[in-house]
Amino acid sequence: MSLKGKTQDFKILRGEGDAAALEEFSIELDEGMVVLDCVHRIQHEQQPDLAVRWNCKAGKCGSCSAEINGRPRLMCMTRMSDVVAETPEGQAIEIRPMQAFPHVKDLVTDVSWNYEMAQKIKPIKGPEEMNWEFNQMEADRVQQFRECIECFLCVNTCHVLRDHALFNEFAGPRNLVRLAQYEMHPMDTEDRIPEIKKDFGIEYCNITRCCTEVCPAGIQITDDAIIQLKERVVDRYYDPLQRIWRTLTRQKVRY
């Protein structure tokens, strides 16, 4: 069904602080629009002071994260044809900012917590000489984690942060992906397992997989990053046989 000429209602969260509330807008759609196009049209035609973050319009910069009909998505990668199809006829499409982060204004939130948490992660420590060589399989494994565009939809989705607000105890899915990327790097010699358990609180994750569901870069956050790290934590702390083996072979590790 063509969307050209269809009048569509939107409800967008406007304002800041306690005054923030949903406001209704109506625009005429064109063919092939994405949600961000509609927000821009509202901004252009009706609300020049509507605050919205965006940059590349290609799903690569991770700026335009929002909750569309209650589902966190990138506005630039969400087709209007899909959103119109999922919204009951006559109902407005609701657009809210990410709810797990402090609100700044309209659709803009403050995601700086993620960067502060990232600063606590020990960087990769490899050989001094930069002639690092490793095979394709080893590279592919960590390459997946580098696909992250830092849209923080996963962090916004994670119930440990969204519902329980454990921002001091838990690093969030994005930073666990970063930890996996460093920890599984073939040339890295740094040990981050005690921090992953204690400071970054990997055990708070209960594998409900919402972060993977929401990732626009298609990273297997749960299976390839978090569970793999959890298994390494098990190796270190919860596997008596491995502990005995380490004692017998005199391997010294930090706990």
Next chain:
Amino acid sequence: MGEGIKLPVLNGLGRTNRIDNWLKQPLAMALGLTAAMLYTAWRLFLYPESISYGLDGSTVMSPIFSPNVLEWDLFGLNEWDHPSWVNAAVLVLWIPFGFRGTCYYMRRVYYRTFFASPTACWVDEPEINKKLGYKGEKRLFIINNLHRYFLYAAMIILAIKWWDVTHTLQFTDGYGMSIGTLVMGVEAFLLTMYVTSCHALRHLAGGALDRWTTGISKIRGKLFGRISILNRSHGFWFWTSLIFVFLGDLWVLAVCEGYLSDMALFVI
């Protein structure tokens, strides 16, 4: 955490801005798991009869009661004057139960369905979850870290399951196959897929290493790659293998009670 006021999120069980039918999947999974548990309890404690049947010298065991350790010489189990409530399943079922219970896929299912933690993504949790203080897998569910030990035990059980399949092949007049062979064979195959796609196995096989360059590590890397492919459909194998355990048991039950009859498809 940056400065700023948090938006008032919707609080309370099931409150969300989602407009789709998010309850459907957790509800279906909860019903499936509850039915599985109730049926198992009924079979174990109320109706532990009709657990196997013979067909021209071959034996077909119900998947729930296989392996029938009470027939074994090992530890004198076959001579043990056991209490009436003890049967093969009571002695063995804690292993598959533990393996499935600590499974990384299963955790997603039961945290969502039975603990509403959360019921579905972007759906708020009940007040009690917040009052109790969320601890993730640090407190009670720390037990899930035993998954690899249940994996070791499940691998032994799996080998015996295949051994049980061979019992359906030996007829008095030679080797052959019956419908019971197919039932037990498919069940053993699905369980094999479920076990070999396990996250803990994937880690132990090669995931624990960062480098897969030389000697054994190269083989472990290849193994990791193979298991990773299976691992993507771990949930599929979880459900199909679970369903087939019960279908297999229903088949054995139906044949024993005379509702259906098995036959040798061929004997050579």
